[in-house]
Amino acid sequence: MKIEEILSGTPVAGLPGGHFIDGAYTASTRAQMESYDPGRAAPFATFARGTAADIDQAVASAIHAFEKTWRKTPPAERGRILYHAAQLIRDDAERLAIVECLDSGKPLNEALGDVNGAARAFEYYAGACDKLQGDTFPLPQGYLGYSVYEPVGVSAQIIPWNYPISTAARGIAPALAAGCTVVAKPAEQTPFTALQLADILTKAGLPAGVCNVVSGTGAEAGAPLVAHPDVDQITFTGSVATGQAVMRSAADNVTRLVLELGGKSPVVVLNDCDMERALTGVLGAIFENAGQICSAGSRLVIERGIHDAFVGELCARAKKLTIGHGLRDPQLGPVNSAGHLDKIAGFIDRARSRGAEILTGGRTTADPETGEGWFYEPTIVADRPSDDELVREEIFGPVLTVQIADDPEHALALAGDCQYGLVAGIYTGNVSNALKMARDVDAGQIFINEYFAGGVEVPFGGNKLSGFGREKGLEGLRSYCKVKSVAARID
Structure with missing residues (x-):
């Protein structure tokens, strides 16, 4: 073949x-x-x-x-x-x-x-x-x-x-x-x-x-x-x-x-994180499989002290992701169907109408070599409140929504303010903070300093509306x- x-x-x-x-x-x-x-x-x-x-x-x-x-x-x-x-x-x-x-x-x-x-x-x-x-x-x-x-x-x-x-x-x-x-x-x-x-x-x-x-x-x-x-x-x-x-x-x-x-999983990034490791992890958490993952890290909960530098670099990297047919092995492939593409676009169109700031992406696109396929640009949306649709609902696409936290306690509150409880990611250099947050977040699986860590040996499943x-x-x-x-x- x-x-x-x-x-x-x-x-x-x-x-x-x-x-x-x-x-x-x-x-x-x-x-x-x-x-x-x-x-x-x-x-x-x-x-x-x-x-x-x-x-x-x-x-x-x-x-x-x-x-x-x-x-x-x-x-x-x-x-x-x-x-x-x-x-x-x-x-x-x-x-x-x-x-x-x-x-x-x-x-x-x-x-x-x-x-x-x-x-x-x-x-x-x-x-x-x-x-x-x-x-x-x-x-x-x-x-x-x-x-x-x-x-x-x-x-x-x-x-x-x-x-x-x-x-x-x-x-x-x-x-x-x-x-x-x-x-x-x-x-x-x-x-x-x-x-x-x-x-x-x-x-x-x-x-x-x-x-x-x-x-x-x-x-x-x-x-x-x-x-x-x-x-x-x-x-x-x-x-x-x-x-x-x-x-x-x-x-x-x-x-x-x-x-x-479903899931609407948070990735918590604290001021004392390893910046490079966290950038790599957040990027993969939302853009792997074009974000079509129940456990995708679709909410970035980030401490205010590193927000500007981190999100700026994250957007720069998202813009550089290659797009194309899966058999050409790009960094971002298509979404699965025309109907699903329309669903993703609908979320962003409604967000724009509410005044959301789209930091990068936010449009349907196509395979640059053929002009064909069902593609959506890697998208990052600026800080949204906890009651916003982009924070509450599962989009199941390459869309990351940012939430800014004042300190680790505020980050924990934002992470847990969700109807889903599948997974959560935590990036920090403080082991005590990491383990306390892992204890207190209501989710079925916690990743610390590497999103999607583990394998078949680790039990997987959700709480709340995640099953x-x-x-x-x-x-x-x-x-x-x-x-x-x-x-x-x-x-």
Whole structure:
């Protein structure tokens, strides 16, 4: 698969056209949907448009595989299969990254990082398969008490469009490690790497029906999946509004949930920070993947003493970011769709009407080489009050809003004055201030002196409107387990 040929318009060969059910690609029962290349604003492939009937077939396959095969597979053998899958992902990393880039729009190097991260997720949970153990309880003499972790059953995975392969891996890998089977529904904008991932798992030795993928729209495939009475657990990543709808559907069947929803995360930069490290961190926190990250650092809360110098340099660096098609590996790629581009532009247009000062950016643009694609300039907006829309609402684009703090206590108050609680970043040379702020900010994960620090080993998830439950780490593994306690009289 040559990048030059793809950029010249050559069709991408070998992409799946059907769902992946019961260990194989299946023909679509309906007309295909188009998948768009955001860097050109044009379709580049088609995929299957799933229905409730496809979901029923996938869930039935997952139930059969769970009851007959996967839950009975020794944990060490599950680990061997997942580790083999990690190796196969790495072997096919370049092709997967190209497909991810075309589907999502992100720069090629970022896509390659996501693919390697997916491999690492399977590697991590491969090692955890045979280490998921329960406890014994200190009962009186004559009694024995212990607990065991059991897989919950069939897990439904609703995968977002901003990180298709890495989000799929962070949910599918622990589900399989725990002994669950999976039915995944990737976003309609980015279906291909999830489908390819299921095929890779099968090649690694995963039994048929253990991992199924049904592509299509949220209304026609996603909604029937989360409402399915035979689904035992749901992992959803997406918007607050859709997450609330998923909760309502899950309530009818009392289905377990992990919800990773939106964010409006602060990056707190104090006067005593390492300026260069903080500039690099803030720039990446908002402009990586064109700001289309739930945990993006979209609010810069900065102490007044360094505000002018810091923001001035930050704007200068933002203006120098290269823009272009993801396959050319620019520093900033396109946003995912025309509709999303309009949404981002709407936020800035309304801010201008309120008198907001746009320090840099603030306009739609295009690939400078072709004049095509869905692009928005890297944008920084001057100090806004806490009740402003740019401070309160998730934009999900390359837009950073500044808030000026008088001192660390004021910075903490500004950081916490938000309806979301996904992550927060802190840049300071004072360890005591950093740890106190980490203690007091209501967020699921705190980054100190490096935004996006950590990896699959670190639990991830939100508070408040950012959702509940945790993914990654051993906490993520427990999301796919139910605890059984046993107490026996033995005298």
